Amino acid sequence: MAEKILDEAIEPPKLKLSKSGEAAADLKVNETQKSNGSSTEWTPSSWTTKPIKQDVIYDDRGAVNKALAKLERLPPIVTPTEIIRLRNSLRDVALGKAFLLQGGDCAELFDYCEDNAIDSKIKLLLQMSLVLIYGAYKPVVRIARMAGQFAKPRSSPTEMYEGREIPSFRGDILNGYDVKERTPDPARLVSAYFHSATTLNYIRASLASGIADLHAPLEWELGHVKDEKIKAQYIRIVDNITDSLRFMKTVGADSPSSGLESVDLYTSHEGLLLEYEQSLTRRLRHPPSHPSLQHPSTSPSSQLNGRPEPSTDGKGWYNTSAHFLWIGDRTRQLTGAHVEYFRGLENPIGIKVGPTMTSGELVSLLDILNPTKSIGKITLITRYGEHKITSLLPSHIRAVRESGHIVVWQCDPMHGNTKSTPSGVKTRQFSSILSEVGSALRIHREEGSFLGGVHLELTGEAVTECVGGSEGLTEGDLGVNYTTYCDPRLNEKQALELAFLVAGHYREEGGR
DSSP, X not given: OHHHHHHHHHXXXXXXXXXXXXXXXXXXXXXXXXXXXXXXXXXTTGGGGSOOSSOOOOSOHHHHHHHHHHHHHXXXXXXXXXXXXXXXXXXXXXXXXXXXXXXXXXXXXXXXXXXXXXXXXXXXXXXXHXXXXXXXXXXXXXEEEOSSOOOOOOSOSEEEETTEEEEOOOOTTTOOSSGGGOSOOTHHHHHHHHHHHHHHHHHHHHHHTTTTOTTOGGGGOOTTOOOHHHXXXXXXXXXXXXXXXXXXXXXXXXXXXXXXXXXXXXXXXXXXXXXXXXXXXXXXXXXXXXHHHHOGGGSOSSOOTXXXXXXSSSEEEEETTOSEEEEOTTSOOTTSHHHHHHTTOOXXXXXXXXXXXOHXXXXXXXXXXXXXXXXXXXXXXXXXXXXXXXXXXXXXXXXXXXXTOOOEEEEOOSGGGEEEOTTSOEEEEHHHHHHHHHHHHHHHHHTTOOOOEEEEXXXXXXXXXXXXXXXXXXXXXXXXXOOOSXXXXXXXXXXXXXXXXXXXXXXXXXXX
């Protein structure tokens, strides 16, 4: 009897799933959409009434309910204050007052949640931003593809393995790379949350402990970079900064409140799994720095496109899984589920713009996602490929300008330049990556615009995944240290080379 009473006493309470969560769970198990009639009202679950791409269907409804109920109960990973601070910084980028550096792994793995892997990426982003600040004479906004980039869109949901069809690997948040772990598991959604929170906790602790202190930039270590020219360039920049800091200290300008000991580093991922994103979408109070309070003219006076009414309670809908999310090129359908979900968020958001995007579609997306034309709310991440950018980017720049939207223009030189070797290994030619960035810089200048940032897949490790660069990697070298589970990434040396290219452009332009 005593054992029975004890068992009953310690039985954990069952978590109740919200109505929004039930709508998502229905779709994820039964693959049936709920009709909302002709209503255009936005809610965190209104996406479940729209056609969806890159969807996943789970086998176990009970497991889905349990995972989503758990996520709904967990605290936010990021806060509205941080989100709006980034949004205001991106406003500066859109106005040409700052530069955006965004980078990290193609597909983050749960195994990357360890200090060495996180440190190497933080230090590389700090090194690149130092080079860009020195070259462009502008503040750099840093966003990492970290702490949540666990899902990847795939061209096919299945693949052939030893004569049988199995589910494709779609990121650790859904299934495992091992063929025995390919069945989508909703418990991984909760695991993704904890890996994201742990990674961001370590990032915050590292920044608070002085990892970004400008007084010691040589402690960021060039790690695997052996190229003497790159080392010399970097050390020259560090020496100049050190001299400037010494002067500031002499005149009393180097105070503890000067902001030289730390930086902001924000997190981002593609908002692909809407059941996960919805579960971490919360109605929270706006911070005092919210654009509606700082720039009233950019706030709506009435409901637009079914977007939530202007706040009467001082609150808004925030995705608290990351500071910044983007819509992929495969999920940007105007009437699709992803656009429907994203249009209600307070977060700054990105849109991947590929070769199939027409100017009309692009403007329509901007009108849906940012009907109030809030400056810098939207980042357009162009990914055309080196041979297509010249014919596509100019018309997109003109269409956006004529629409009245002021956006952040960001170049992703990675995804449009992926190829496979004769043996089937995916790689990217470094010269193609440099070419697309160089073309973007030139075209924006010719169109009276400016490139606001770059979006890169990179790692601080000495991987051999992209061929070319000053070290002359060839396709024969790919097997030396090819560790990606998805797309090829720039290594530390190649990433710094790219940063020097962009910095050099702005130096030549006189810090334009």
